[in-house]
Amino acid sequence: MNDLIKHKLKLLPDQPGCYLMHNEADEIIYVGKAKSLKNRVRSYFTGEHNEKTKRLVAELVDFEYIVTSSENEALALEMNLIQENQPKYNILLKDNRSYPYLKITKERYPQLKITRKVQEDQAEYFGPYPDIQAAKETKKILDRLYPLRKCGPNEKKPCFYHHLDQCSCPYYFQLDPKEYQKEVQKVRHFLQGDMDPVAERLEQKMNQAAAKQEYEMAAEYRDEWKAILKMKEEQKVTHAEDIDRDIVGYAVRQGKIGIQIFHIRHGKMIQRDMDSFYSIDSVEETVLTYLLQFYQQNLVPKEILVPVSLDIDALQQWIPTTIRVPKRGEKHSFVQLACKNAAKQLQDEWELQDKKIQRQKRGWDQLAEKLHLPFLHRLESIDNSHWQGKDNVSGLVVYIDGRKAPKQYRKFKIKESQGDDYRAMKEVVYRRYSRLQKEGEPLPDLLLVDGGKIQVEAAKEVLKEQLGLYIPVAGMVKDEHHQTRALLYGDPLQEIPLQDAREAFHLLEEIQQEVHRYALHFHQKTRRKSGLQSVLQEIPGVGVKRRQQLLSHFSDLSEMKNASVEDFMQIGIPKNVAHNVYDFFHRKDDKPSKM
Structure with missing residues (x-):
């Protein structure tokens, strides 16, 4: 907790309102509501929390708050702020769009x-x-x-x-x-x-x-x-009443919430909606917020049945329909059925995740066994990507104990080896592992390169002869469908077949697709910027420094076309040059060429 937050916590009022949490980039990463701002915001910095809340607090560098006259007013404001800012730690509907x-x-x-x-x-x-x-x-x-x-x-x-x-x-x-x-x-x-x-x-x-x-x-x-x-x-669920109603149920398992909404139309269940997520607020508050978002985007039926634990007064105020909490009879049974399905949904997700982890572990162990590695904790994989020898880049992905570690992925722009896979691999391997060596960071137990003999020999040469490191290197050998079928490994190099190690085969297939996806995405982004940079060179007054200003703020050509003169001036472009940029993208007789 920094000094600014410590000071602001002392100033929080004991009143209802909304609070907005900011990260280092001044992005709003969470919006919440509270009956007492003082108690709620302070609670984030005391006691035990789940992993999602711990990540939020670790990223938090500042917060602000808005006082409201009531808790219901805070709820309405919270919904508007979530919709406007789309904070990453809030519960958001899938794809943030309504159902068809x-x-x-x-x-x-x-x-x-x-x-x-x-x-x-x-x-x-x-x-x-x-x-x-x-x-x-x-x-x-x-x-x-x-x-x-x-x-x-x-x-x-x-x-x-x-x-x-x-x-x-x-x-x-x-x-x-x-x-x-x-x-x-x-x-x-x-x-x-x-x-x-x-x-x-x-x-x-x-x-x-x-x-x-x-x-x-x-x-x-x-x-x-x-x-x-x-x-x-x-259509298993039927009602004697010919009425449109939704039945809401939810369950919790190890901090994760599962929610189910049965949609009953003309007495028959035509569909159900399922979702699951980890929450920061209490379970009841999270489900309440989810339902308010859901019915902002979807058709509201004539009646909604919910479990007894939900605050129906808050729901009733913001969802224009009849909301009931059945405590006995057929309607109560259907709410219980929705809750039972939500619990089963979480159980299935848990078991599937457990099976996936076990499958990854078996693949990890099989891979180590195939390559006779005494220890395999960290694996790194490199893939190069270019287009006709231009805009050459590399992507590096990291797996730890068989699972992806996306925060440790790295990108490289090739500086001196455009169009030459051998030299490009040498450049990336040297830059990556000389830095890890210098900074005392952990080295991988295995390096996988997406390529054949040339790429493997290039990586081994740099590691052994230039850096004095012994890191096992293997190449992923492809079939005619560009899928990994074997590993190129050893001294001398030989193909290690994978037909008898099915789990290792699937794990390598995943790694190969992941590193290819990561490198290709970076290459496409680089190529777009390269094309955009060549377009910007045609604009009077836009030199290297101002091109960098524009490229760092606007991601593509369409964003620049839609920007105003004021938008360009706000990022530090002088007024006369801003007019040049605007005129360049809006002249009718000589439009810039498409990239």
Whole structure:
């Protein structure tokens, strides 16, 4: 804890409000709310905490706070601040986006559409679906059976989809709106859970196609028919009441929260939402915040059932629907079922993670055994990347006891060996291990290079002859699909097959993909900047120093195009040069070339 934080902790008021925690780069990394700012913020620096909270406190260099008149007002402010700043330690919805819905529009001839935005437009919304693919598959089936409109009112000929039997072109053919609504009603019934008519129709079309020996078409109908039967089978939870409601359950296992939301539409469970995360605040506060975010982005049903431990007054104030805590009967049983599923979800995640760790450990041990290494704790891997000999870079990844250590990854821009893999490898190995040697940092027990004999010999030459280090070096030998199939190792070098060491094979495959991904990503970023730098050389008044100012602030060409003169001046570019930059990116007669 630094002196600034110690001083500010003494000034905290015993009032409700929000607090914002900052890291060294002055980024907001966490936003929280409190009934008492003094007690809540001080609690981060006393007592025992989970790993996530420890990481937050270790990164914290400053905080600020905003006093509110009530805890509910603090809750609303917290939601706005999280949405605005997206702090990395707060619980954020997956991909920070809403779930997809199917929508029947409110028009003379309604359309069936996929949307993520629920609006007050008198349309009918069905969902949510677990992902966009599930929504697309459902729409695809309905489009083939009930060809609702996909074209506009001013078509002068049948549209493209009409020729695929997926649009009835009602405006062009002037269809009777009442007859058209009958097809809309069939779609509506399906989306409300009545799937039998669709399944029967698909089965009929499958049989007709097979009778005509149109076997590919019959196979498509068969797959869609099976998909419908599967959807029916998955609708296990049913209610006698024909009401749209969500059922919320959650569980906790070793500091991790699992949450499940069952979506009941027209008396049937059409889908469930699952998520899991570690929290910093109390479990109940974390679940509350999650639900408020969730219903800001998704359709709110007529009723939400939650466990007794949640503060329904806070939920009720910010979610415009009926929220209940059932304590007995069928509704209570369904809440318990959601909680039971959340607990099972955490158990499965735990067991899968444990299996993954055990598999990695077996692969690690097999690798050490294959190479006759008495000890294997730290492994480093290097891959070079370039494009036609230009923008040559290297990436280095680190694994410790079989697991990735991303914070220890390193990037290298090749200075003197452009286009020469042998010299590039020598340069990177020398720069990396001479520095570790000089600073007394831990050396790897094994170095893997993504390459063949040339790269292995280059690394061994530098380590042994220039640095006097003995670090075992192995090359990852690829097959025709660019996948690691063996290791090149020993003195003299020979191929070490991996067919009888399956776990080691999978571990090496993971390492090879990871180092390739890391090097390639750095190369692409470097190449973009290189191209951008060449563009900036054309602008009057922009020399080396100002190019560096622009490149350090703007990541690509589009960001510069969207910037104003004031934006350029804010990073230290003089006004006249800022105008030159702005004019360069906005002149109409001679636009800069694309990279």
